[in-house]
Amino acid sequence: MKLPLVPGNRLELLDSGAAYFPRLIEALDAARSEVFLETYIYADDATGARVTEALGTAARRGVRVHITIDGFGARDMPLRFRDELAAAGATLLVYRPPLWWQPVRGLRRMHRKIAVVDGAVAFVGGINIIDDWNTPNEVPPRYDYSVRIEGPAVMQIAAAARHLWSVVSLTTFRRRTLPPPLPPPAAAGTVAACLLTRDNLAHRRDIEDAYLDAIRAARRDVLLAIAYFLPSTGMLAALGDAARRGVRVRVMLQGSSDHALLKRASEALYRRALAAGVTLVEYRKSFLHTKVGVVDDNWATVGSSNLDPFSLLLSREANVVVIDTGFAATLRASIDAAIAAGGREVTLADVAKAPWHLRLTQWAAYRFARLVIDWLNLARKN
Numbered sequence: 001m002k003l004p005l006v007p008g009n010r011l012e013l014l015d016s017g018a019a020y021f022p023r024l025i026e027a028l029d030a031a032r033s034e035v036f037l038e039t040y041i042y043a044d045d046a047t048g049a050r051v052t053e054a055l056g057t058a059a060r061r062g063v064r065v066h067i068t069i070d071g072f073g074a075r076d077m078p079l080r081f082r083d084e085l086a087a088a089g090a091t092l093l094v095y096r097p098p099l100w101w102q103p104v105r106g107l108r109r110m111h112r113k114i115a116v117v118d119g120a121v122a123f124v125g126g127i128n129i130i131d132d133w134n135t136p137n138e139v140p141p142r143y144d145y146s147v148r149i150e151g152p153a154v155m156q157i158a159a160a161a162r163h164l165w166s167v168v169s170l171t172t173f174r175r176r177t178l179p180p181p182l183p184p185p186a187a188a189g190t191v192a193a194c195l196l197t198r199d200n201l202a203h204r205r206d207i208e209d210a211y212l213d214a215i216r217a218a219r220r221d222v223l224l225a226i227a228y229f230l231p232s233t234g235m236l237a238a239l240g241d242a243a244r245r246g247v248r249v250r251v252m253l254q255g256s257s258d259h260a261l262l263k264r265a266s267e268a269l270y271r272r273a274l275a276a277g278v279t280l281v282e283y284r285k286s287f288l289h290t291k292v293g294v295v296d297d298n299w300a301t302v303g304s305s306n307l308d309p310f311s312l313l314l315s316r317e318a319n320v321v322v323i324d325t326g327f328a329a330t331l332r333a334s335i336d337a338a339i340a341a342g343g344r345e346v347t348l349a350d351v352a353k354a355p356w357h358l359r360l361t362q363w364a365a366y367r368f369a370r371l372v373i374d375w376l377n378l379a380r381k382n
Contacts, residue, residue, distance in 0.1 A: 001209045003194050003321055009151030010189030011322060013302070013330050017132040020123070020146045021047055027117040027148075028054040033182060034064040036161035038114040038318075040073035040304070041128035042081070051129050052081045056088035064179070065090035066165050070110040071097035073128075091176065093168045095316075108200065111315035113146070113304050114161055119182030122149045122157040124195065124320045126227075126291045126304050135287040136258040143338060144289040145331075147302045147320055150188035156195040158182070160318065191324040198305060198317040207305045207319050208312050212238050214295040218247045225252040225283075225290040225335050228259065228306035229266050230369060235307060236269065240276030249277065252339060255284035261365050262308060268366035271351050285342025291319070292331060300328040309369065 014020040028035060028051075035058055042048055059065040067085065069077060071094045085092055095110035115123040125146025132141035149157065162178055169176045196206045215222055215238045222242055229251065231239075243249040251273070257263035270280060291311075294300045303319025305311040322328070354362075 005192045005194045006152040007192045008187030009153045009191045009193045011191050012148040014146045016144050020127050025054045027121045028058050031058045031063045031117045033118045036066045036116045038068045038112045039129045040070045040111045041130050042069050042074040042077040043130035044078040045131045045134045047131040056084050059088040059090040067092040070095050095168050109315045111304050112318040116158045116161050119158045120185045122154045125302050139286050142287050145292050145302050153193045155184045193322045196319050214299045218242050218295050220296050222249045222295050224293040226307050227289045228262050228308040229253050230308040239278050243277030250279040252281045254288045255282035264362045264365035265369040268362040274348050280346040281343040283342050284344050294328050294332045298325045298328050300331050
């Protein structure tokens with residue numbers, strides 16, 4: 001696919017919430033015109049309170065604050081946060097509140113993590129509104145990424161945020177008219193970048209196709225750090241083909257997971273991937289939530305999309321693709337440091353010595369996942 005790249009951007013890689021939230025709140029504190037924020041999870045913790053306060057303060061000084069949360073992922077967002085935002089004049093919309101009699105609807109989620117401030121600064125990544133230390137099984141801190149963007153690519157991100165806001169607004173039967181878009185930002189750097197989204201209409205495969213094109217064109221190195229990894233047969237074949245032609249292919253996955261079914265289903269693919277020459281590393285230091293990749297010297301992506309059925313077939317996702325040697329090197333070095341600090345390589349010997357009941361569980365989880373994938377593909381076509 002042809003990427004809608006635009007030059008002239010400045011990007012800053014933000015490693016986990018410890019780097020992301022200070023920069024986000026700094027941007028919110030400087031906002032003068034409008035803010036769009038999208039998140040899958042909006043947690044009842046200290047970080048949720050800080051972001052709520054910053055959004056409310058911006059709204060009280062006259063900034064138009066638009067917040068979109070997912071109806072399932074943010075179902076535990078506390079009422080006091082909603083009341084505080086409403087009292088300040090911010091507007092909050094809920095994407096697809098789940099309905100028990102529509103299971104497919106309940107699975108189609110808004111999984112994007114986007115913020116746009118004054119049409120001039122944007123953030124895209126995998127970090128929800130949740131504290132790094134608010135982790136499953138009390139294993140701190142969460143490992144994730146976002147990227148801060150200035151320059152013409154912000155216009156693409158702002159347009160995507162405005163579009164989703166308008167779509168969700170219509171579903172509430174209370175159309176809220178947005179003012180005209182702000183002027184496009186001037187060039188701020190030298191990096192070429194673009195936003196790719198996934199939806200259930202015109203952009204079903206954009207993110208997956210971008211990954212596939214990059215992997216198929218790889219000549220030296222593919223490095224992925226993906227929290228939930230249950231790729232399509234085409235993606236798995238592309239990784240294996242790259243490894244067989246001499247490309248160094250590494251995939252870092254969760255060592256422990258909050259979704260046991262997906263973890264076991266993913267493990268069922270280990271033997272095939274390892275036999276093809278793919279290096280698999282499980283991150284054991286803490287909870288891995290990343291969705292990033294680097295290919296060769298200059299291709300990189302940071303975003304919300306996992307390589308699993310929920311991201312690739314159902315959810316609204318958003319990834320930034322970057323073509324720049326400096327950014328790619330920075331991201332690769334960060335992932336390599338995480339592997340050194342908390343990664344454990346999985347070998348064919350590890351797979352072979354797994355007990356029979358674990359192998360049976362992995363096989364059953366994978367077969368169940370494949371049935372769900374086939375059902376979802378059928379449902380989309382009908």
